[in-house]
Amino acid sequence: MATIEVRDLARAYGPVQAVDGISFSVGDGEIFALLGPNGAGKTTTVEILEGYRTRDTGAVSVLGMDPATGGSAYRARIGVVLQSAGFEEEFTVRELVRLQTRLYPRGHDPDELITLVGLAGKSRSRVKHLSGGQRRRLDLALGLAGAPELLFLDEPTTGFDPAARHHAWQLITGLRELGTTILLTTHYLEEAQRLADRVAVMRDGRLIAVGAPEQLRAGSDLPTVIGFDLPPGVPVADLPLLSAAPSVTHRRIRVESRDPQSDTWRLTGWARDHGLDLPDLMVAPPTLEEVYLALTEEAAR
Numbered sequence: 187m188a189t190i191e192v193r194d195l196a197r198a199y200g201p202v203q204a205v206d207g208i209s210f211s212v213g214d215g216e217i218f219a220l221l222g223p224n225g226a227g228k229t230t231t232v233e234i235l236e237g238y239r240t241r242d243t244g245a246v247s248v249l250g251m252d253p254a255t256g257g258s259a260y261r262a263r264i265g266v267v268l269q270s271a272g273f274e275e276e277f278t279v280r281e282l283v284r285l286q287t288r289l290y291p292r293g294h295d296p297d298e299l300i301t302l303v304g305l306a307g308k309s310r311s312r313v314k315h316l317s318g319g320q321r322r323r324l325d326l327a328l329g330l331a332g333a334p335e336l337l338f339l340d341e342p343t344t345g346f347d348p349a350a351r352h353h354a355w356q357l358i359t360g361l362r363e364l365g366t367t368i369l370l371t372t373h374y375l376e377e378a379q380r381l382a383d384r385v386a387v388m389r390d391g392r393l394i395a396v397g398a399p400e401q402l403r404a405g406s407d408l409p410t411v412i413g414f415d416l417p418p419g420v421p422v423a424d425l426p427l428l429s430a431a432p433s434v435t436h437r438r439i440r441v442e443s444r445d446p447q448s449d450t451w452r453l454t455g456w457a458r459d460h461g462l463d464l465p466d467l468m469v470a471p472p473t474l475e476e477v478y479l480a481l482t483e484e485a486a487r
């Protein structure tokens with residue numbers, strides 16, 4: 187059975203239809219990312235699933251329960267990492283994590299958890315002395331305190347430096363390996379591409395695409411970019427005919443290919459026949475970010 191089942195979910199605030207009849211499911215152990223521009227309805231959807239907001243219509247089942255009526259038994263099974271949780275600034279990291287783990291019947295060991303999120307060196311530091319990125323790690327530790335079966339992660343790496351972001355991604359991937367199901371919201375498309383088994387793109391309260399990042403990238407009609415350096419002494423006019431005209435910047439060739447397989451074939455065959463190299467050859471399919479932008483712009487039109 188799916189961990190999350192949503193059917194025809196709707197919620198309005200007065201005249202604003204924030205969520206407009208969406209359906210999706212999230213499998214056991216899956217990382218599912220909910221994407222969409224500001225105001226798309228993501229927070230409303232997630233808060234309904236967390237049991238913190240009511241729905242107008244539709245059916246919702248999470249871990250086999252209805253979040254609207256699950257009460258504390260439901261909340262003991264989920265973890266929530268919000269964007270900006272307020273902390274008790276005078277507590278140390280260890281004190282705060284220990285307090286939180288004690289709230290749950292099967293809470294994590296506090297020291298293991300602190301190590302897991304990479305705060306072992308800051309265990310005895312007061313919260314007021316933590317950097318922004320370290321606070322987000324603390325947020326994550328607190329969300330994991332109850333060893334949840336399902337974790338809601340709201341923009342987990344906002345404000346992280348690149349190394350901290352990579353560490354967080356490893357951590358999140360590790361949680362999946364432990365069997366935790368994760369519902370992620372993020373505005374970082376690279377994060378969704380790295381982490382999510384499937385993504386759903388939301389706009390104006392509706393889902394406009396659902397699928398694995400690779401599926402959405404492969405299924406889009408955006409071009410794949412083929413790039414290489416023009417071999418010395420070869421004029422552009424000598425290149426074989428490709429699905430799109432090449433552009434040249436400082437002898438770097440760029441082809442926005444509609445047929446990357448045939449174009450790559452033609453190019454590499456041509457280079458072999460002429461005994462040439464194609465220096466720094468690169469074949470780049472559209473990124474999830476490019477696909478996302480095309481989808482949301484299309485929906486806006």
Ligand SMILES: Nc1ncnc2c1ncn2[C@@H]1O[C@H](COP(=O)(O)OP(=O)(O)OP(=O)(O)O)[C@@H](O)[C@H]1O
Nearest residue numbers: 199202203204222223224225226227228229230231
């Ligand atoms: N409590 C509220 N009262 C009235 N309108 C609300 C309320 N909460 C959200 N809305 C409206 O509902 C719509 C969806 O908001 P929501 O916060 O769910 O979007 P979001 O996708 O999470 O956006 P963001 O990426 O900016 O966090 C928006 O038009 C918003 O203004």
